[in-house]
Amino acid sequence: DTAVSQTPKYLVTQMGNDKSIKCEQNLGHDTMYWYKQDSKKFLKIMFSYNNKELIINETVPNRFSPKSPDKAHLNLHINSLELGDSAVYFCASSQGLGFAxxxxxxxxxxGTRLLVL
Amino acid sequence: AQSVTQLDSQVPVFEEAPVELRCNYSSSVSVYLFWYVQYPNQGLQLLLKYLSGSTLVKGINGFEAEFNKSQTSFHLRKPSVHISDTAEYFCAVSGGNQGGKLIFGQGTELSVKP
Incomplete structure (x- = not known):
């Protein structure tokens, strides 16, 4: 069984479209994250949730909206996709303690490889 | 604010040679340090981490790293590399009530040649 799974693996779409990426973890962890890896492989955190509560929101455009229906899932919805959104998006989880x-x-x-045309 | 600098973007090395991947960090508070490896087209996997205690940390696949507080470094080493070690390596820092946020370095591409 995959510990942290993401769907889809690849996503090719047109500028202006709205898309979602789903993430699920079966590790029983309390905290989940979204990271963005750009074309130069630089990784930067976007969001984290602890027990469905938003903990980190790193100056990400409000076109990006995370949603955590339960602590095993953290989905990422992106509105009005732009060329600069092309990247690899990684979901992660940990047995975190929230803010501390x-x-x-x-x-x-x-990872989900997103290409915006 | 915390930051991480990986001093080499690419490290080519021959199989069975030793390798060191360099990482320096900057932080005004106590930190936790991590090395992750990313194989081609895959997610990241933890190699090792330093939380406290002994400054020499051993990880998976024969890697080890040494935490040096005075030099604010956390260099990764392996005495003899294999072709299968070819990957991207990321140094990361967390801590200081940052909500578990990992700050990553720019990555070092290790290329092991036969």
Whole structure:
């Protein structure tokens, strides 16, 4: 069983469209994250949720909206896609302690490769 | 604010040679340090982490890293690399009530040649 899974693996879409990426973890973790990896492989956190509560929101355009229906899922919805949104998006999870966390290992999904044309 | 600098963007090395991937960090508070590996077209996998205690940390696949507080470094080493170690390596820092946020370095591409 995959610990952290993401769907879809690849996503090709036109500028202006709205798309969603789904993430699920079966590790029983409390905290989930979204990271963006750009074309130069630089990784930057976007959001984190702890027990369905938003903990981190890193100056991400409000076209990006995370949604956590339960602590095992963290989905990412992107409105009005732009060329600059092309990247690999990674979901991760940890047995975090919320705001005071930081020592826990984060387990990453395989990534979703988004290409905006 | 915390930051991480990986001093080499690419490190080519021959199989069975030793390798060191360099990482320096900047932080005004106590930090936790991590090395992750990303194989082609895959997600990230933890190699090792430093939380406290012994400054020499051993990880998976024969890798180890040494935490040096005075030099604010956390260099990754392996005495003898294999072709299968070819991957992108990321140093990361967290801590200081940052909500578990990992700050990553720019990555080092390790290329092991036969």
């Amino acid at each position: 966390g930081g020592i826990e290992t984060q387990y990453f999904g395989p």
